[in-house]
Amino acid sequence: MDVGLEFWANTQNLNLLTKKKLLSLIPEDHAMRSSMYCNRLLGLSANLILYIDTTK
DSSP: OOOSOHHHHOGGGOOOOOHHHHHHTSOGGGGGGEEEEEEEETTEEEEEEEEEOOOO
């Protein structure tokens, strides 16, 4: 069954980042309006989710 998600399933398209590297990508004027969430699997970070509130 093809659901059109081949791009996301390809491991060459992964962008592995540490928390520090992901935080460094946030523009300074948005830093105070950002939140980071971390999903853990067996004690290790499995996913980092960055939310930036762009409303003023």
